[in-house]
Amino acid sequence: MDTDLPSDLARLRVLETWAAHYLTRIRARIAAVERQQAQQQPPAPTAAPPVRSAAGPGRARTPDWGLAEAGIGVPATEVHRGGCWARGRSLVAVSAERARAELAGGAQPCAVCRPDRVLTRP
Structure with a gap:
């Protein structure tokens, strides 16, 4: 130890x-x-200009909910709110229904943003 x-x-x-x-x-x-x-x-010269996202110039839309898959520093799949600072780089955007299903299936809620408090409300 x-x-x-x-x-x-x-x-x-x-x-x-x-x-x-x-x-x-x-x-x-x-x-x-x-x-x-x-x-x-x-x-560097390019053949075509870069494609811009609909969320604004150079910015991707922040998802409402996301999953951080298990890996280095993340021992199990975690559910996060989209704007959580502890989400890491590999957040996979999911719907609220999928986030609820993942929590019900054993995924851990983030200890920082606590998505379980919002997603389990009636």
Whole structure:
């Protein structure tokens, strides 16, 4: 067992939340540096202009609900609200009905945005 981590669940959950938040900040900084570097380099020639999304120039629509599949840092499939900062990069947009079904089927609700509180209301 790792000796540099606390042994109680409450402090481990705090560390998990902090790490997820910090990872979001790191990814945002990486994206900013990549944008800055892309502006400094001349664009590569393309055959056709890029297709823009209907949500606005350069922005994808934020889904209302999503699933973060199990993987590194996510031990089980989690259901998130679309705007949750802890959702990670690989959020798969789903309908409210599918999100309810996933929760009923054993998927974990996000401990940050708590979609189960909204989705289980009558």
